[in-house]
Amino acid sequence: MNPWQLEPTDQFTIDKAWYLKKHPRELEAVLNNLIRYVSQLKQSKNAFCVQAGYLHPEPRGVVALDQKGGGPALQETRLYVYPDEGKRILYLITIGNKKSQSDDIKLTSRFVGSLKISH
Amino acid sequence: MEDTPLKKIDAKPSGRRYATVDEFLKGEMPVDIADGVRKLADETRLTRILAALRVKAGFTQETMGEKMVPSRTQGTISKLESGLDEDLTLSDIREYSRILNERIGFAFGPSLNHVEAIKGHALSMKNHMIALAKLAHLDEEMGKDIQAFFGEAFFNILTILGTCQGQMSEKNLSDFKFEIVEPAALSKPTVKRETRETFFV
Numbered sequence: 001m002n003p004w005q006l007e008p009t010d011q012f013t014i015d016k017a018w019y020l021k022k023h024p025r026e027l028e029a030v031l032n033n034l035i036r037y038v039s040q041l042k043q044s045k046n047a048f049c050v051q052a053g054y055l056h057p058e059p060r061g062v063v064a065l066d067q068k069g070g071g072p073a074l075q076e077t078r079l080y081v082y083p084d085e086g087k088r089i090l091y092l093i094t095i096g097n098k099k100s101q102s103d104d105i106k107l108t109s110r111f112v113g114s115l116k117i118s119h
Numbered sequence: 120m121e122d123t124p125l126k127k128i129d130a131k132p133s134g135r136r137y138a139t140v141d142e143f144l145k146g147e148m149p150v151d152i153a154d155g156v157r158k159l160a161d162e163t164r165l166t167r168i169l170a171a172l173r174v175k176a177g178f179t180q181e182t183m184g185e186k187m188v189p190s191r192t193q194g195t196i197s198k199l200e201s202g203l204d205e206d207l208t209l210s211d212i213r214e215y216s217r218i219l220n221e222r223i224g225f226a227f228g229p230s231l232n233h234v235e236a237i238k239g240h241a242l243s244m245k246n247h248m249i250a251l252a253k254l255a256h257l258d259e260e261m262g263k264d265i266q267a268f269f270g271e272a273f274f275n276i277l278t279i280l281g282t283c284q285g286q287m288s289e290k291n292l293s294d295f296k297f298e299i300v301e302p303a304a305l306s307k308p309t310v311k312r313e314t315r316e317t318f319f320v
Contacts, residue, residue: 006140038140110129
């Protein structure tokens with residue numbers, strides 16, 4: 001089985017720049033959970049079976065990774081990813097907080113929809 | 120000041136792909152952030168391994184909690200796997216090892232240098248081989264297998280030495296060189312896998 005590859009979106013790159021400036025510790029925390037998630041993903045027979053306290057399943061197979069484990073007093077932050085089982089690509093879609101959560105989920109659903117059309 | 124990310128666009132794949140998270144950090148993050156993430160990852164290395172081993176075994180956090188002695192809730196397992204290594208207990212690690220039938224080892228202190236590591240492995244090999252040699256007295260058939268295994272091990276060790284010497288530059292080489300000529304009798308593994316596993320239990 002091919003190993004998983006990571007691919008950021010252009011939106012992720014924009015969000016990353018904002019978080020680097022405003023909330024670098026939150027960015028570090030979600031990226032640490034990305035390391036955890038990928039290590040579990042590699043061992044899992046099915047991406048959708050991966051279960052952990054920092055993971056939140058969202059519609060259309062999207063998974064939100066939060067900032068838990070990154071230290072005290074961090075703002076609620078979510079890194080939205082989509083594991084494409086067929087291509088073995090983990091898309092890093094966007095990063096957001098509680099205020100942007102609703103828009104983020106809509107954005108991630110549209111992203112997965114566009115991937116499925118282009119397949 | 121607005122504390123929320125800027126208005127978002129429709130996300131599109133960037134086309135930049137990375138084989139590992141570390142490559143992704145190098146390619147996409149400033150050095151200080153990548154270092155911060157690595158520091159956090161170092162503090163959670165063991166909990167990350169435990170979670171990955173559980174997933175590999177196909178167990179949910181709930182099942183894992185039920186199998187532990189004393190039993191734990193799914194929430195406790197979730198907290199344990201999402202926490203820092205320093206919050207783990209030896210009992211937690213022992214239970215993961217027992218339930219998942221995995222050997223879990225860890226060490227404190229500075230890493231061994233290459234020479235120290237090789238000496239440590241050599242001593243360990245010597246001890247195992249002495250144990251095998253003692254086993255060889257118990258059963259004639261087993262003795263033959265062990266003798267064949269020693270031949271195979273001898274050949275493999277010389278091959279490794281020869282390969283490594285071949286990777287050195289000419290000016291570092293002394294007049295003495297290893298040259299491995301594969302004997303026909305040793306070209307295939309001579310010990311059956313199941314037999315070898317029995318030896319090393």
